Amino acid sequence: MLNALEVITTVLVGLMVGVEFSVAFVMNPIFNALPDDSYLLARAHGGRMLGAVMPFWYIGSLVLAAVWAVAGWHHHGTGLVVTAAALLIVSVIMSVLLLVPINNQSKTWTPDNRPADWREQGNRWDRFHYARVAVIVAAFTLLVAAL
Template sequence: MLNALQVITTVLVGLMVGVEFSVAFVINPILNALPEDSGQLGRSHGGRMLGALMPVWYITSLALAAAWAVAGWDNPGTGLVVIAAALLIISVIMSILLLVPINNRGKTWTPENRPEDWKEQMNRWDRFHYVRVAVIIAAFTLLVAALAS
């Protein structure tokens, strides 16, 4: 049972890292290069779509990592899982305090109602997102290392 929990947790966090990495380094650069209002409209749509999915994914990943740490408390590598769970907590806190407020504004924007500083707000979101991606990559790396220990 513990083996299944370890694999499911690692795969789920790995997929989350892949999605968030793709948003940071593929999707948003593509959207930023689109002409006129297309990029802003794409980011608004992405904010609505991923804004509904990602909270569930982050919380589920954290819950699974915590369950792994509890279920495998006496196993080698549990310390790595605990640190990974702590990093996932940091990513959730970052999301709630820094990224979600900007996303909640941005997902409602259209070319007609967006604020003057919308690009600056999107750039701020991107900077926070880069940090969050680094945090979840570190968490994923620790989970993989825990599997190998």
């Protein structure tokens, strides 16, 4: 049973890392190359779509890592899993405090109602997102090492 939990947790976190890495280094650069109105609409749509899914994915990943840490407390690699869970906590805190407030605003923007500093807010979200990607990549790496 512990083996299944380890695999499910690692795959779920790995998929999350892949999606977030893709957003940071594939999708957003593509969106940035679009004309302003198209860029804005693409980012708003992405914010709505991923903003609906990611809270469950982040919290679910954290819960699974915590369960793994508890269930495997006396097994090899538990310290790595605990550290990974701590990093996932950091990623959730970063999301709630830094990224979600910007996303909640930007997902409602249209070419007609965007604020004057919409590009700067998007760039700020990107910088926070790069940091969050680094945190979840580190968490994923620790989970893989704990296997």
